[in-house]
Amino acid sequence: MRGTRSSVFPLLLAAGSAQAVTPEDCASFASRLSLPNTTIHETTFITAGTNISLPDNHPSCAIPFQISSVDICRVVFVTTTGPTSNISLEAWLPSEWSGRFLGTGNGGMNGCIKYGDLNYGATHQFATIGTNNGHDGTSGAPFLNNPGVIEDYVYRAVHLEAQLGKEIAQQYYGKEHTKSYYLGCSTGGRQGFKEAQSFPEDYDGIVAGAPAFDLIALMYWTGQLFLKTGTNETSRFLSPAEWELVYADILKQCDGLDGLEDGILEDPSLCQYRPEGLICADGSSDGCLTGEQAATVRAIFSPVYGLDGQYIFPRLQPGSNATARLLNGQPHQYPLDWWRYVVYNDTNWDLSTMTPEDYAVASKQDPWKVSTWEGDLSAAKDRGVKVLHYHGMQDNAISSDNSERYYNHVSRTMNLPSKELDEFYRYFRISGMAHCRDGTGASMIGGNPETFASYDPDANVLAAIVRWVEEGVAPSFILGSRLTASGEIDLQRKHCKYPTRNVFKGQGDPTKPDGWECV
Template identity: 40%
Template sequence: MRLFSTNASVLIAAIVLPLASYASSGPPSHASRDFRQRCANLRRTFKPDRHTKVLVSEFIPQGTNWTNAPVTHPLCNAYYSSGAIFKVDACRLRVDISTSSTSNVIAEIILPITWKDTGKRVITVGNGGLNGCVAYSDLTYASALGFTAVGTNNGHDGETGKPFLNRPEVIKDFAYRSLIVGTEAGKKAANHLFGRSPGKIYYMGCSTGGRQGLKAAQDFPELFDGILAGAPANNFLNLVANGAQTYANIGNPAAASYISLEQWDVVHQLVLDQCDRIDGVSDGILEDPMKCRPRFEDLLCDQEAGQTWASHKCLTTAQIDGLNRVYGPLISVKGEILYPRLNPSAEVDLARAMALIGPTLSTDWFRYVVLNDSSWDFNTDWSLEAAELLRAQDPFGISTWNPDLSNLRRSKHKLIAYHGVQDGFISSENSYRYYNYVSRSMGLPARKLDEFYRFFPITGLKHCTGGDGAWYIGAAGQPGVAFPGGLPRTDDGGALMDLVRWVEKGIAPERIRGTSIGRQGQQVMRDHCRYPLKNTYVGRGDPNRPGSWKCA
């Protein structure tokens, strides 16, 4: 997960990962002595400006498994370094960039030996949640494709909002500045090491990383030639409020409306029973969950007959009311729609979020940003009235809800947004909503908006990674996931290289291909359509093959 990276896989990984920093496997390195020496010398020779200090410069051979990447928070280390394997010889540079008298950004820069022969591209990768975790697996994935890859700690270490307390410059780094300074450092490092000016500059991120990408598109589109923004946590302030209210509705074990993990499985099955065949195929995947309006009253216990969950696997009136609130939009005390509903089929992802992290992100934002009061307590202090206090502050435009992409359009740069429609952390309906908001605000129909901004709903994808469908598209947070037989689609770079082809060759993506391994071990492939087109089963053929579907 990206928005909330403290999850079960993190906790397990933190226990089982070895302590050694590097484990080398695969073929021996053939990097020239000159490349190795120039890399080692960067600590002495790379001095781009008075704000940047080199902390580490070292050669890393092909086959190295970055099993314990150098971060200060162990859970960051476990999650974000998982699957980080160097596919090419590379130079690693770690720099400290001063951004003010009270703030700094740590950047990791991976410079692959193949850089000059693969387009001289630079890419910055994003973060997740409120954290400063460098996405090491994204760095090694991009470097394998020839990019000089940059990731930062977003201005602070660890996974909580504690570093924000009374430190506005740190919040500024988190909101956007780390992207700018990290990218500039990466460009200068590539120029210095290889003696060539970089070509195109790209960005890739999911969740908070998706918000960072949209922030760049809205406020400094000149920085990146192409942006790949997944599951964007934009509309950020209302997202924080929605997370708090969702937990209050169905996630608090002390509440009468609480839904347990076991009960969520039954809710999920009801959603599939009522909506799975809308797209023509009963496969556990909703191609258009926007059409799904579940009737949860079908799970209501017959109180007169004395039915209970234990006896009939049914739910109480309070629980049904809680479900209806979550599957409806968040409404403010003033009657405004603040945030869209949970997408049907995303309930299992939501259940995991509620069970593992609760209202952590919302609590941290209130304590360390809104109020600067570490004693704020969710259980006693949260209310929809508190959401108004939250929304009154938008530090450094972190809401990222500006619909005017005129500067992006004028720059001729490109934006691809995507969102898993099984995402229980950030509702995919927020991305549909933003696309249409931009369309209305700019007065542009889809055919003109698509000249520079395309949106792809990815069915069967949960929050950034994993899911029940063809979810692997070669994007942020996905390269570190293990598949039987290895990762699919690394040969052409997935959605990232789709973006490159659009930027550099003018070939705009009509579809993004997803793949996965199905429940019976079979390969599943599906082409995900650009919005507002929808994937439709043609009525014949194997639904696990892309030829059985069309965009219409």
């Protein structure tokens, strides 16, 4: 079975017939466009199939070009946010417009416009906008002694993209947008929740994947992983081959908890992994761990605590391969940059010295509430905003346990059970998905162009949020797919709405969704 492109265009066009514009409309747009504190660099008509060179994009963003799949008017501009801060933005305005607006997010600590997401939105007939998050490149160095740039990163860039993007669409097409949506993962997921928490008027529907919320705690946890593993010169360090032993042992102990041993943990929260079974017997040294290494493994799969036993961040969930990204014995850039350029303004600060006191200092600062951990979404609920939250159960950058933790935090704060949260906020656990994409399971759910398999609202989170907002049909599952190199579907699964989880029925084809049920 090949990955379907079954049309969701009837859904996408339900708000009204797509409005067509001409190349001449785009060419003259720069002279007509008026925005406060903003400089328009270009308005260029791009025909479908054009390879757009991006020579001004920061090299660390690693996006030298982007092919446009449809005819668009590309608007490139900069808006000034303060005496030492500004935001670079791009709007891609498709010639065939459904009337919908789409804001996109960023990743990591970076200031990189996600051009693939711009094209993804425009292809689906959204007027789509993205920003550089207030700085260029993947480093946090621009934060140094520059609170304006930090403010852009925390909330202002994504908030302004909503305001400016809607105004650009209105001026270009000559009419107001019908509905507005947001799509982001990782930092983009955090930005989506920042919008829901602080600016619910910006969007009617928000898709937030693998959110980097409780951000300061997340970065402290990431830094602590380095301190727990040590460098490759320490006796407690595990080599990649030794971590492979651990991953195989996790599957041996926990894979069958969902009713099927298929190499995928449907619900890692059920896995209470015990690494001590890998400790070498007397005289052995191959295919096993020392007691000290087993202690390292147990520390990695345990929560992080701070001063006076304060709970800071959950464990790395079992079932993901995080060796290259988190367990490589090297200081991670994000905590290093945050404490150097934001917390202490000290470029010589050394991550190897990180202590709970450092977390306490950073947590107290929490500039512009960058943690994004507000549990009260009442304003979003009252406005009718819909939030679709997802997280991969093989995430190798942000523990998926943190998404479960936030959902329950909202439930307690708002005094709402899941049945009532379902009216506006739903969380889906995506088994077999790594960080925002990839993984060994049915991770193709349409959260970004890299995870696109279908336009069907049952199988595409962007189409699902549109249907929920405009037709009132809330998603009860997300149908994920896994594709072979030739584009054939070899695995599909209906990912469950939390707090339910997938369990194999014990009969039927386990590669088909009907072999599983949410319990």
